[in-house]
Amino acid sequence: MRIVLEGGTVLICDAERRALSEGSVVIEDGRIVSVGEALRPDLPSEERVDCRGCVVMPGLVNSHVHLGEHLFKGLLEDVDFEGVFYSTLFAWEGRLTPQLVRCASLAAAVESLRCGVTTIADMYHHADATAEAVQAVGIRAVLGQKVLGFSLGRPPVASADGVDYRFDRGAFRDQLAAACEFADRVNGSASGRITTALCPHATNTLEPWMLERVAEEADRRSLRVHMHVAQMESERDDVAAHSGMGCIEILDSTGLLTERLLAAHAIFVSESEVKQLSARRVGVAHNPVANAKDGGLVAPVHLFRAQGVDIALGTDAFHMNLLETARFAVYLHRARAGDARFVSPEDVLEWATLGGARALGMSDEIGSLEPGKRADLLVVDLQALNLVPWHNPAAAVLYHADPRNLRLVMVDGRVVVENGTVSTVDAEAVNREFASASDEVQRRIGVGGGR
Numbered sequence: 040m041r042i043v044l045e046g047g048t049v050l051i052c053d054a055e056r057r058a059l060s061e062g063s064v065v066i067e068d069g070r071i072v073s074v075g076e077a078l079r080p081d082l083p084s085e086e087r088v089d090c091r092g093c094v095v096m097p098g099l100v101n102s103h104v105h106l107g108e109h110l111f112k113g114l115l116e117d118v119d120f121e122g123v124f125y126s127t128l129f130a131w132e133g134r135l136t137p138q139l140v141r142c143a144s145l146a147a148a149v150e151s152l153r154c155g156v157t158t159i160a161d162m163y164h165h166a167d168a169t170a171e172a173v174q175a176v177g178i179r180a181v182l183g184q185k186v187l188g189f190s191l192g193r194p195p196v197a198s199a200d201g202v203d204y205r206f207d208r209g210a211f212r213d214q215l216a217a218a219c220e221f222a223d224r225v226n227g228s229a230s231g232r233i234t235t236a237l238c239p240h241a242t243n244t245l246e247p248w249m250l251e252r253v254a255e256e257a258d259r260r261s262l263r264v265h266m267h268v269a270q271m272e273s274e275r276d277d278v279a280a281h282s283g284m285g286c287i288e289i290l291d292s293t294g295l296l297t298e299r300l301l302a303a304h305a306i307f308v309s310e311s312e313v314k315q316l317s318a319r320r321v322g323v324a325h326n327p328v329a330n331a332k333d334g335g336l337v338a339p340v341h342l343f344r345a346q347g348v349d350i351a352l353g354t355d356a357f358h359m360n361l362l363e364t365a366r367f368a369v370y371l372h373r374a375r376a377g378d379a380r381f382v383s384p385e386d387v388l389e390w391a392t393l394g395g396a397r398a399l400g401m402s403d404e405i406g407s408l409e410p411g412k413r414a415d416l417l418v419v420d421l422q423a424l425n426l427v428p429w430h431n432p433a434a435a436v437l438y439h440a441d442p443r444n445l446r447l448v449m450v451d452g453r454v455v456v457e458n459g460t461v462s463t464v465d466a467e468a469v470n471r472e473f474a475s476a477s478d479e480v481q482r483r484i485g486v487g488g489g490r
Contacts, residue, residue, distance in 0.1 A: 040085045042066040042452060044418065047090030048432045049074060052097045052392045053407040056385050058432060064095055066414040069451040074408050092422040093446060094432045096388075097407055098157025098415040099361045100395025103265070103303040103324035103353025106147035106172065107140035107163040109473070110480045112357040119334070121271050125197040132164055133191035134483040140165040142476035144172035145469045149461050150359040152178055154442050157415040157450050160301065160324070160353070160399055162238035162265050164191070166221050174229045177455045177463040179415060181399050182225065183238030183265055184218040186253065187211070188245035195244075202277065204244060211249050219256050226262075232451065234401075236301070241267040242286045243277040247293055254294035263299045263400055269312075270304035270330075287312035296321060301398050303353060306330060306338045313339065317346040322398025325390065327368045329355035340372050341381075351398035352390045365391045366437055384437040414452035420444050 042065075049062035051074060065073040065082070111131065115123065140163065151159055158179040161169055166184035173180040189195060190210035196203045222235035237260075239245050239253045257264050269275055269286035278286050287308055290296040298320035305316070305323045316323065323343060330336040343350050354364050365387045373381045396406025405415050419436055421429055423444050429435035448456035455463050 047093040050096040102351035106144040108356040109143040109147040129194035137165040137168040141168035144169040146473035148176040183236040236263040250293035268302035269307040275307040322349040324353040351395040384433040418447040
C-alpha cells in the first residue's frame with residue numbers, strides 16, 4: 040500500500056537538520072520511499088493525506104523507561120528516591136505478577152503513543168508480559184528482562200551503615216539465563232517491531248564478576264546492553280568503596296563499555312569518565328524530568344556535548360510525555376548554563392529522535408525521515424490556538440505542542456493514533472484493567488490512597 044503525506048512542513052531530523060516547506064513523504068509497505076519538496080500530481084497512491092498547516096516529523100524515541108513500573112505511579116512521586124530504592128522498591132517489585140505488569144505496560148504504551156512516542160527502550164521484570172503489551176498496542180520497542188545480583192525474594196537491606204545487597208550467585212545465574220532466553224526467543228517478534236537487549240540493573244546491584252558474565256553473553260549474541268549507570272550518589276560511592284573505581288571505569292574493566300551500551304542517567308560521572316564514554320561511543324539516555332524530581336539531580340550534559348557523547352532522552356517511570364521531557368531539558372540546561380542559547384530546539388528534538396535511534400543502534404531504521412527507513416512518524420497540526428502564530432516549526436513543536444495537536448501517529452506506516460484516539464486497542468478497557476491492577480498492587484504492598 041502506498042500512502043502520500045503531502046503539503047506539510049517536513050522536519051527530516053537528519054544529520055543536516057533539513058526542513059522542507061510544502062513537502063511530501065511517500066510511504067510504501069511500511070517504509071519511506073521518498074521525501075521531497077513537491078509531488079507529481081499523477082503519482083499513484085491508495086491514500087493521500089493533506090498535511091497543509093501541519094508538521095510531519097519522525098516519531099519520538101523514549102530511550103529509557105519502565106512501563107511496568109507505572110503500577111507505582113503516585114506512590115513514589117514525592118519521596119527521597121535514593122532512600123526508598125533499597126528499602127522499599129525492590130521488595131514491592133517482588134510482589135508483582137506477569138498479569139499486573141501486562142496491564143501497566145498496556146496503559147503506559149497507550150499513553151506513549153498518544154504522546155507521539157513510537158519507540159521505547161524498556162527494562163523491567165516479567166518482560167514477556169511487556170512484550171505482549173507491545174505486540175497489542177503496535178509501538179516499537181527494545182525490551183529486556185532486568186537482571187539483578189540478588190533475589191527479589193530476599194532484597195537488599197539499607198541501614199545507617201550502608202546497604203547489604205545480599206548478593207546471591209544462584210539467583211543471578213537464574214536471572215541471566217532467563218534474560219538470555221527471553222532475548223533469543225523474542226528478538227525480531229511483532230513483525231520485527233520488537234528487538235531485545237540484556238539489562239543488568241546497575242553498576243552497584245551486581246558484583247563485577249556478574250557484569251563480566253553479562254558482557255560475555257551480550258558479546259556472544261551481539262546484543263545491546265541497557266542499564267542504569269551512575270544514577271545515584273550511593274551507586275557511585277558503593278562502587279568506589281568496593282572497587283576503587285568510578286561507575287564508568289568498572290564498566291570498562293568488566294567489558295561492558297562498548298558502543299552497544301546504553302547508559303541510563305550517567306549523572307555522577309567525572310570529566311575523565313565522560314571522555315571514556317565518548318571514546319567508546321556509548322549512548323547516554325538522559326532523563327531530566329525524573330532526575331530533577333528525584334532531588335534536583337542534573338546530568339552533566341555540558342560535558343556530554345563538549346566530548347561528543349550521543350545524547351538520547353528518556354522518561355524513566357510514571358511519565359510518558361517525551362515532548363514535555365524535551366521541553367523541560369531546554370529550560371533546565373539553559374538555566375544551569377546561564378545561557379539562553381546553550382541548546383536550541385533543533386538540538387533537543389534531535390535528542391528525542393535521531394539521538395535516541397543512535398543510542399539504540401537503530402539509526403539506519405528510525406529517527407529521521409529518509410528513504411529506506413521505517414515509516415514511524417507524526418503529523419502535528421500547527422493550526423490550533425496554542426500553536427499559532429509560528430515561524431520556526433521546530434520551535435513551535437518543542438515549545439508549544441502537546442498530545443492534543445497530534446493529528447496522526449504512524450508506526451511502520453500504520454496509523455496507530457488519529458486525532459488523539461489510539462486505534463490499536465480499546466483504550467477505555469485498558470484504563471479499567473489498569474485501575475484494577477493498581478488496586479491489586481496497593482493491596483499486595485499494603486499501601487493505599489485511592490485514585
